[in-house]
Amino acid sequence: MTEPLFDRVAILGIGLIGSSLARVIRREDMARTVVAGDTGPGVAERALELGIVDEATTDLAQAVRDADLVVLCAPVGVSDQIARTIAPSLKPGAIVTDVGSVKLRVIEMVTPELPDTVHFVPGHPLAGTEKSGPDAGFAQVFQGRWCVLTPLPDTNPDALEKVSEMWRRAGMAIEIMDPAHHDRVLAITSHLPHLIAYTIVGTASNMETQMSREVVRFSATGFRDFTRIAGSDPIMWRDIFLNNRDAVLDVLQRFTEDLTALQRAIRWGEGEVLEELFSRTRAIRKAVIDAKQA
Amino acid sequence: MTEPLFDRVAILGIGLIGSSLARVIRREDMARTVVAGDTGPGVAERALELGIVDEATTDLAQAVRDADLVVLCAPVGVSDQIARTIAPSLKPGAIVTDVGSVKLRVIEMVTPELPDTVHFVPGHPLAGTEKSGPDAGFAQVFQGRWCVLTPLPDTNPDALEKVSEMWRRAGMAIEIMDPAHHDRVLAITSHLPHLIAYTIVGTASNMETQMSREVVRFSATGFRDFTRIAGSDPIMWRDIFLNNRDAVLDVLQRFTEDLTALQRAIRWGEGEVLEELFSRTRAIRKAVIDAKQA
Numbered sequence: 344m345t346e347p348l349f350d351r352v353a354i355l356g357i358g359l360i361g362s363s364l365a366r367v368i369r370r371e372d373m374a375r376t377v378v379a380g381d382t383g384p385g386v387a388e389r390a391l392e393l394g395i396v397d398e399a400t401t402d403l404a405q406a407v408r409d410a411d412l413v414v415l416c417a418p419v420g421v422s423d424q425i426a427r428t429i430a431p432s433l434k435p436g437a438i439v440t441d442v443g444s445v446k447l448r449v450i451e452m453v454t455p456e457l458p459d460t461v462h463f464v465p466g467h468p469l470a471g472t473e474k475s476g477p478d479a480g481f482a483q484v485f486q487g488r489w490c491v492l493t494p495l496p497d498t499n500p501d502a503l504e505k506v507s508e509m510w511r512r513a514g515m516a517i518e519i520m521d522p523a524h525h526d527r528v529l530a531i532t533s534h535l536p537h538l539i540a541y542t543i544v545g546t547a548s549n550m551e552t553q554m555s556r557e558v559v560r561f562s563a564t565g566f567r568d569f570t571r572i573a574g575s576d577p578i579m580w581r582d583i584f585l586n587n588r589d590a591v592l593d594v595l596q597r598f599t600e601d602l603t604a605l606q607r608a609i610r611w612g613e614g615e616v617l618e619e620l621f622s623r624t625r626a627i628r629k630a631v632i633d634a635k636q637a
Numbered sequence: 638m639t640e641p642l643f644d645r646v647a648i649l650g651i652g653l654i655g656s657s658l659a660r661v662i663r664r665e666d667m668a669r670t671v672v673a674g675d676t677g678p679g680v681a682e683r684a685l686e687l688g689i690v691d692e693a694t695t696d697l698a699q700a701v702r703d704a705d706l707v708v709l710c711a712p713v714g715v716s717d718q719i720a721r722t723i724a725p726s727l728k729p730g731a732i733v734t735d736v737g738s739v740k741l742r743v744i745e746m747v748t749p750e751l752p753d754t755v756h757f758v759p760g761h762p763l764a765g766t767e768k769s770g771p772d773a774g775f776a777q778v779f780q781g782r783w784c785v786l787t788p789l790p791d792t793n794p795d796a797l798e799k800v801s802e803m804w805r806r807a808g809m810a811i812e813i814m815d816p817a818h819h820d821r822v823l824a825i826t827s828h829l830p831h832l833i834a835y836t837i838v839g840t841a842s843n844m845e846t847q848m849s850r851e852v853v854r855f856s857a858t859g860f861r862d863f864t865r866i867a868g869s870d871p872i873m874w875r876d877i878f879l880n881n882r883d884a885v886l887d888v889l890q891r892f893t894e895d896l897t898a899l900q901r902a903i904r905w906g907e908g909e910v911l912e913e914l915f916s917r918t919r920a921i922r923k924a925v926i927d928a929k930q931a
Contacts, residue, residue: 557826627864627867628867
């Protein structure tokens with residue numbers, strides 16, 4: 344049997360990712376005690392009921408007391424507020440990490456709030472579904488996926504290694520990245536696709552009533568996949584767009600230019616422009632399949 | 638045992654949909670003989686090898702001889718050319734139907750070419766995957782999906798009923814629609830989503846080389862679903878956009894306006910605009926799930 348990595352782990356925000364992490368920590372025996380801290384009505388209690396944590400509280404400062412690992416799993420927009428709330432209660436030597444989909448802003452928000460005696464390891468496990476809440480989590484969600492860690496120049500190497508080891512035991516492959524680069528890669532692979540999906544589903548719902556009923560009815564031919572993505576947690580995604588603004592606006596600009604070019608090709612009947620692009624994107628699909636990310 | 642619906646069926650274009658139809662016709666014993674006609678190199682032959690048709694030929698006029706049902710399953714752009722090729726060989730009283738994703742233009746292209754002695758029933762089974770070719774087909778693809786038929790005022794009711802019955806036996810529910818309305822509904826549920834997916838995958842591939850490698854590597858968080866859609870058949874989709882131009886340009890314009898509004902909300906940090914939309918789209922996702930189209 345492997346030695347538990349941690350004595351006491353506090354998970355702040357016990358939604359889809361937080362509760363999945365609690366489950367995998369238990370499955371892999373990574374900690375002696377897991378505490379859920381969540382201020383949402385009934386959420387912490389629900390995690391306790393599900394039997395995935397040992398203790399649960401709505402008092403975040405209470406949750407982190409004596410923890411040697413604190414994992415921030417709340418929407419990124421409240422990172423600074425949570426860091427401020429827990430700072431006085433953090434045990435010296437504790438490791439603080441996060442799972443936010445944005446890294447530069449989270450680092451800016453969290454770092455100044457934390458005492459010098461704790462180690463901050465910014466991270467982002469690339470895992471999840473469109474669902475949310477503690478009931479939606481499952482230990483397997485991390486299996487075979489990437490976890491990006493974006494340590495700072497002064498990040499403690501032992502803390503980085505312990506966080507890495509936790510995600511490895513959860514089934515993830517670790518990738519170390521510069522935070523700004525992370526934010527650009529995610530802007531194109533994740534944030535822009537979500538923004539587009541939200542938009543197109545919104546556009547459909549704005550059409551006349553009969554049409555939007557039919558859109559739902561006949562959604563199996565493309566639209567359906569967009570509704571799945573656009574069913575993701577509204578607060579989480581609001582915070583991502585507001586906190587990765589520059590990178591999102593940059594890729595959005597590129598996307599709009601490319602879309603305008605296609606629009607023009609359709610208007611003028613330039614079939615060869617469409618065919619050339621559609622053949623190129625098919626090759627990328629093949630690359631995704633070959634990279635076993637399909 | 639049910640009576641075979643047809644004596645001899647000719648399927649012109651034995652790709653994903655054509656070969657799936659051949660398979661389901663065999664499974665349900667809907668015809669005594671099924672003929673594949675396909676001018677693609679080796680395609681008709683491959684269908685014969687797969688054992689899903691009784692006869693195969695690259696000569697489309699030959700394929701339709703004596704057929705009492707002819708199903709056009711080629712990309713919509715060649716509909717007029719195929720209709721012209723087969724017209725002199727069609728048996729009087731034969732039914733001609735199609736599976737094209739665009740209806741107005743197909744009707745415009747096919748109707749004038751066909752002799753008055755045959756019955757044309759324009760149709761569109763809303764089924765498929767991103768794959769193509771006779772190996773990619775499977776009989777189950779139609780199960781539980783919608784088949785839209787867009788008969789003309791003078792369409793023969795018996796012919797309409799026979800085509801409906803074929804798709805019902807394939808597992809589909811029939812919806813009768815006006816062709817122009819079909820084209821508008823599909824523009825938003827299918828054509829626009831595909832155009833957007835093609836664009837975003839193209840935008841990603843245009844980014845610098847290192848970035849596009851990483852886009853593939855970290856595609857699991859949204860981008861992946863778009864690459865699947867953007868892996869669809871290039872010729873088929875080129876023809877759809879060129880032949881449903883007005884409806885596609887109309888929904889694209891609405892989409893662009895909505896996207897611009899979101900872009901502005903992100904730039905100006907208007908979280909409530911984002912949150913309101915994201916909550917609304919989540920309700921639509923629920924409607925899609927409730928309609929059992931998820």
